[in-house]
């Protein structure tokens with residue numbers, strides 16, 4: 001079974017898991033992430049969502065409206081709600097999956113404090129136009145409107161030759177195992193603003209606790225089993241356990257529940273040292289990882305750019321391909337058909353956030369987001385994933401439908 005994704009791991013990560021982590025790797029990881037993505041400061045957090053939430057708390061942003069795309073990870077909305085702000089959902093463009101600029105303009109008002117830009121699936125949003133819209137609104141309403149670059153899908157993606165993170169006040173990175181590089185879990189916020197850095201770091205150190213021993217052990221165990229579960233030898237059993245039983249379901253659900261506004265139990269504990277150590281090892285491979293993903297994505301683009309039965313974004317300059325999205329008319333049949341061919345197809349975002357039960361009362365109708373949630377699948381990317389073989393299998397399936 002070809003997995004829907006696989007993270008890059010080698011014996012270095014495995015060795016780290018069985019060794020104690022004596023040195024303070026967290027400061028090193030923060031500095032390295034900042035340097036790599038062209039920022040002055042990096043601050044670590046237990047999760048990407050906690051980085052975003054802490055930014056709002058530390059800056060005293062509450063009872064305001066925060067604009068975000070309707071089609072992104074639900075945790076973005078959850079961290080807004082949990083900071084006592086109101087999410088404002090803006091529909092997306094289907095050709096890039098990024099925020100629609102016309103609706104963005106319409107949704108800014110005097111209560112808007114923050115705009116969260118997700119560079120969805122690694123596709124860079126039009127940062128220059130967004131900056132212009134925001135600057136104009138700031139003048140109109142005489143307020144500061146923060147731009148948060150949600151880089152969880154788009155580490156190192158660039159727009160007009162500059163990193164997307166250059167266009168925001170702060171940038172958020174998340175490192176769970178499905179991201180471009182991993183630190184087991186964990187997140188980092190980067191910024192160039194010294195005042196903001198000081199304030200957020202101080203708030204974090206006052207409000208987050210040291211990692212408990214049980215968290216540290218469970219992170220090590222989790223990653224150890226994840227490496228095994230996604231290995232070429234074992235993945236068929238992992239697939240069976242995930243799809244035919246509810247054995248793994250209970251475990252993954254504790255970190256991620258789309259339908260409920262909540263954070264994981266250990267949201268108030270710092271990133272663990274072992275997570276930072278793994279993150280540093282992964283960051284060293286970053287350039288290689290992105291090159292390989294771009295090569296894999298190119299194969300998909302070449303194969304499907306003129307195919308009517310599967311709609312893709314085409315090649316987008318500066319994209320880093322956290323995922324490779326495609327739309328098909330019957331998602332369920334496609335996933336089932338490819339499974340029979342030995343390929344697992346991903347469904348990273350199965351929902352439009354304003355249509356989730358916990359946000360339905362806000363009454364948004366973002367029709368592109370809803371359409372995307374119904375038709376979008378993600379083609380496998382990752383180490384030892386043979387995209388040419390996958391393309392053959394997809395073509396074989398498409399001939400039949």
Ligand SMILES: *Cc1c(COP(=O)(O)O)cnc(C)c1O
Pocket residue numbers: 047048049050072073075076118150152153173174175176186187
């Ligand atoms: C993964 C992700 C996050 C943060 O996720 P955490 O699990 O909290 O680290 C935020 N936004 C997007 C778009 C993501 O994909």
